[in-house]
Amino acid sequence: MDNRRIFLKKGGLALFGLGLGGIPNFVKAAIAQQKVTSGKKVLVCIFQRGAMDGLMAVTPFTDQNLKMARPGIFMEPGSGKSLIDLDGSFGLHPGFKGFDELFKSRQLAIVHGMGSPNKTRSHFDAQDYMESGTPFHKGTESGWLNRALQQNKIESSVFQGVSITSSLPRSFYGEYPCLAVSNFNDFRINTRGGKAINASTATSFEELYDLTADELQKHTSKESFEAMKMVEKLNFKNYTPANTARYPGSPLGNSLKQIAQLIKSDVGLEIAFAESNGWDTHFNQGTENGIFARNADDLSSAVSALWNDIEAYQDDVVIMTMTEFGRTVKQNGTNGTDHGRASCSFIIGNSVSGGKVYHKIPELIKENLEDGRDLPVTIDFREVFNEVASKHLKVTDTKKLFPDWTGENLSFII
Amino acid sequence: MAVKGKCHKNIAMKYIMPYFVILFILGTLPSFVQKGQPKLPFKAAGLNERQAAEHLLSRFTFGVRSEDIDDALKMGLEKWFSAQLDGKIEDIEVQKRLADYNALSLTNAEIVAKYPLGAQLKARAIEDGLIKKEDINEDKEKQREIYKQLMEKYGIQNSKELERQTINQKIIRAIYSKNQLHEVLTDFWFNHFNIFMGKNTCTQFVMSYERDAIRPNVNRSFKDLLIATAKSPAMLTYLDNFLSTREDESMGNMQAKGSKRPKGLNENYAREIMELHTLGVDGGYTQDDVLNAAKILTGWTIYPMGQRGESAKIAKLLEKIGEDRLANRGFVHENDFLFAPNRHEEGSKTVMGKQYNQGGYDEGIALLNDLAAHPSTARFICKKLATRFVSDSPDPKIVDRMVKTFIDKDGDIQEVLWTMVTSPEFWQPAALHQKTKSPFEYAISAVRSMHADVMYPFPLANWITKMGQKIYYYQAPTGFPDKGQYWINTGSLLNRMNFGLDLAAGKIPGIKIDNKALLDNKEPESAEDAIKKYAAVFLPERKIESTVDRLLPLATDPTFSEKVIQANKKNKSEADEMTDETSHNEMVFDGNKTLSQVLGILIGSPEFQRK
Incomplete structure (x- = not known):
């Protein structure tokens, strides 16, 4: 270090x-x-909005029931075939090929059959519950990540919780001040009139706010201008990733690139949040190619680039993906899948006991499915989030994160 | 259904009879009118009339200008407040500016038909055979083409357009309405009964929610708001009550074949109505109360309004049965609201020690009335009002007084607000300019002070989002928090400053400004003269000396002016590409770019962030 x-x-x-x-x-x-x-540990959370089909991402390919339920979209491993065999029973969608390496190097753990105890199949409700951390309580004011930050607060850093989104995600709602910035290039005083005039204007604002009797404004202004100067020096615009890491030019790629810069500049980042969109694949989900494959490729390329870029900091970082629910076991009439229950999560880190699919997935016969149709939730998302918070972020009072939950950690972090 | 209406009244009489009797005896005139207009006790707090007017307008409008102070004083502050509470001043400017907003007067059913969501559009395209299932997602170009065809064929429009109109109308009203308090209260109560535009079909229902459930009730009795929101499709969708049924619900012949609707009790709305809408989290209810309240509210749902699919089938069934027969069977149909007795959990239920066994729709109304009249509700609501209008942490004394009025006057919002403004705590000099403007209030007040012509409000909405308040998009039912710490943070402050700079420089598209008009269309005698005038316009009745002192050297600094001129020359080509409005602004205020810059700093200054 x-x-x-x-x-x-x-x-x-x-x-x-x-x-x-x-x-x-x-x-x-x-x-x-x-x-x-x-x-200090850093957690990078990536929310896959729209509900990723966990059964296509990480396929229990030996289950013949699945093969029969998905005649148009089922994929298999083997010569001339594209699914990446992970362990003889689960196969990774080829779009996630970047994750294969991390799985082999035991830095990637996959949690499968994960989801919420609340059976809602509404995107909004399920995301809301997952992000608030209280699956049966809508009125929870704060998000679980904000509650984690409240406990680990570092008074001196304004970059402790950063979301690369245009508005604050539900996970970050709450007492603890978090930053939502879609692009750090915009984190400055901008008169649209060039450097010199920006600087004089910034100084004027700084002085005005310094004079005010309002403590909140004064203090926040001081922090804002300190942060602004720091961002300026970090020079987000002309950043060269380490290790020749190549981020995709997608929104997610840009988000993770900025997160890498924050991690490497050691500005006190503890929780970073980014979003991956487009997982609601009701129509023509595709197989090796198509909409799912494109999303998978974007996610795994962006995450792999981040992981390579921060090689020197890997010991301190865990990356975790989450999605609101999974999709139906059976394909629908439009070669897609509809809203289901459990999906899977990818967790990457040196402290993760990787190279393993953690699961309790039963044989996919109708009697074993939730409501006779969906991959049942056999691992509560809180078993996973709680473990990351307690073991990686060292949050001590995790009861505050998930007040209604009494389960045990899944034990995938050393 | 007139029959039902009568029945509702009987129930109401039974449960809140004492208040009704008093009201009937006294007639319907509010007590403050009978007593003669109360006096606002600002003098005792050491404020003069202008200061008092500034404070009053600052809290009850979306931005106070010196001419607003003049007008209010001419009228008399008490009369001004009374007229604002009444909210019936003719709004010609608003009507003119909203004349082209064709979605404003549509019913929910018309909106659903005219502005289908993405998935509904896809389904229709497939149904009409315009696109094959397997081509969806594959050929984006073709898809777009087909949507265009569909839109022409059925006269439908992009749902984004509906969203824009909803957002824009709020901005237009806030800036130009003469009934400012009505707008402020609409904002307050919407946020209290918050819904989220991003959830499923909520996008389509927001317009009617604000127009029909919130706006007409903002100055009436609290229970009117509670009942109106409970029956509104937006709230029924947002908190899932439209799905909530008794456990063994079977629609019998009412159930469309192959329905995928989940059955069973959904507690979400019952919980939030107690925790967030009425009693407050410490209001004294238990989980059992939530469960029983949920049972009471089963069967409260939305009258089917879709023209196809399951919704259309049910609508047909209902029509076939006919309104009269439905009413006889205990159905209640009012506009978009439907009470479906076959989904309702019968039997006696107890909530907070009180038994409800009226059955059907009536027990829901009884419950809502009881919740609205509960002392915990009075306290929860009054504290929230005082937090919005007096201080982030209001003096318990003023809250106590408001609570008493709330209970005595059956939750009459006008009475409660009169109690607030006639309390000495409202006028304490320490309370002046201590509330932080939300991003919405900040942006609107700046535009109002500039006397800007907002031709197209959406870019303003984008700025408000950037400053941390995506209107109609707060996801949690709590609504946006109402305290300074929430709004002023490292993520938002620089954006507030940048907003001021962009607005004053005429760089926000769709907004026409005239900085010179702010100086009475005269060339300023000096930079000092201009800054003082600007400060007087933007910060009337405030101590502005230190702000002016800080800005003066900047305006008179030749190197600063030089920098501004140089920068503008450099940006000339960029400016040429901008809209006509921008070039118009530049012509009007040519040669005074430095002053525009200084004006931008004034808008972004700490003083102007507070109200």
């Missing part, structure tokens, strides 16, 4: 030494608590 200390001391301090009005408090504090910050 020496490299980051050096960054902080030489790079970080130098950044702020250069006539920018001294060293910001949060940097000072970060240096003062060097051990804490250097060992």
Whole structure:
């Protein structure tokens, strides 16, 4: 971890030494608590909106019931065939080929049959419940990630919870201030009139806010301008990823690239949030090609690029995907799948006991399916989220994250 | 169904009779009118009339300008408040600006027909044989072409257009309505009974929700709002009550074949009505109460309004049975609301110690009336009102007074607000300008102060989103939090500043500004003169010396002006590509770009973030 200390001391301090009005408090504090910050863990959450078909992503290909239920979209491993055999019973969709390597190097764990105890098949409700962390309570004000941040708060960092979205996701609702930024290039004072005038204008604002008697405004302004200067120096625009990592040019690629920069600059990031869209595949889901394959390729390429880019920081980072529910076992009349129950989650990290599909999936005969049609939820999403929060982020009072839940961790993190 | 209406009244009489009797004896005139107009006690707090007017307007409008203060004083502050509560001033400007908004007067059924959602459109395309199932998703170009055909054939429009009209009308009303308090209250009560435009068909129902359930009731009795929202398709959808049925529900011959609708009790609405709409989380109810309230509200659903599929089948069935026979069987059909007794859980239920065994629709109405009249509700609602209009942490004394009025006057919102503004705590100098404007309030107040001509409001909505408030899109039923800490944070503050800069520079598309008119169309005598005038327009009756002092050197700094001019020259080509409005603005205010810049800073200043 020496490299980051050096960054902080030489790079970080130098950044702020250069006539920018001294060293910001949060940097000072970060240096003062060097051990804490250097060992600080980061969680990157990616929400796959629309409900990913877990049975296509990670197929229990030996189950003949599935093969029969999906004559148009079932895929198999083997020579000349495209499904990637993971362990003799589960196969990875070829779009996720980037994940194959991580699975083999045991950095990727797959949790299958995961979902919510609430049977709703509404995207909105299911996302809402998953993000609030309370599957039977709509009125919960805050999101589970915000509650995690409240416990681990670092007063000195404004970058502790960052979502690369245009508005705050439900997971981040709550008391603890989180940043929602769709593009860090916009995180500045912009008069649309060039650098010099932006700078004078920023100074005027800074001075005005410094004079105000309103403590909230004064304090927030100070933090905002410190953060702005930091972002400016990080130079998001001209970033070159490490390890020749190549991010796809998609929205998700851009989100994860910015997250990588935050991780590497050690600005106090603890939880990052990004979204992957388009998983609601009612029509022509496709097989090797098509809409599902494109989404899978985007997700696995972006995540693999992030993982390579942050190689030096991998020990401190866990990446977790989540989706509101899975899709029907049977394909529908339009070569797609409809809203179902359980799906799967990908969790990547050096502390993860990877190379394994964690599951309790029964044989997919009708009697075993939920409501006679869907992959049953056999692992509560809270078994997984809770473990990541407690073991990786070291949140101590996880009761606050999932107040109605009394289960056990799944045990996939060392 | 007139029969039902009568029945409803009987129930209401039975349960809140004491209040009704009092009202009938006194007649329907509110008590403050009978007593003669109360006086606003601002003098005792050491405020002069102008300061008092500024404070009153600052809290009850979407942005106070010095001429608004003049007008209110001419009228008398008490009369002004009374007229605003009444909300019946003719709004010619709003009518003119909304004349082309063709979705505003449509019913929910008309909206569903005219603005189908993406999935409904796909289904229709397949049904009409315009596209084969297997081509959907594959050939995007073809798909677009087909949608265009469909739109022409059926006269349907993109649902995004409906969304834009819903958002735009809110902005237009907030800026230009003369009934400012009515708009402020509409905003407040919508947020209290929050729904989310992003959920399924809520997009289609938001327009009618605000227009029919919220707006007409914002200054009436709290129970009117509660009942209207309970029956509105938007709320029924958002909190799932339209699905809630007794456990063994079978629609019998009412059930369309092959229905995939889930059956059984859904507690979501019952829980939130207690936790968020009435009693408050500590209002003294238990999980059993939630369960029983949910049972009472089973069968409250939406009258089928789709023209195809399952919805159309049920609608046909209902029509065949006929309104009279339905009414005899205990159905209640009012506009889009349907009470379906076959989905209702019969039997006696107990909520908070009170037994409900009226059966059918009536017990739901009885429950809502009881919840609206509960002392916990009075406290919860009054504290929320005081938080919005007085302070983020209101003095318990003013809340207590409001609670008493709420209970004594059967939840009459006008009476409660009169109690608030006649309380000394409302006028404490320490309370002045202490509330943070929400992004919506901030943007609207800036536009109002600029006297800008907002021809197309959507870019303004985008800015409001950027500053942290995506209107109609707060996902949780809690609504947006109402406190400064929520709005002023590192993610939003720079955007607030940038908004001020863009607005003053005329760089927000669709908004025509005239910075010179703000200076009475005269060339300013000096930079100092201009800044003082701007400050007086934007921050009337406030201590602005330090803000002016800080801005002055900037406006008179020749290097700053030079920078601005240079930057503008550099951007000339960019500016040429901009809309006509922008070039118009530049012509009007040519040579005063530095002042525009300073005006932008004034809008983004700490003072202007507060109300």
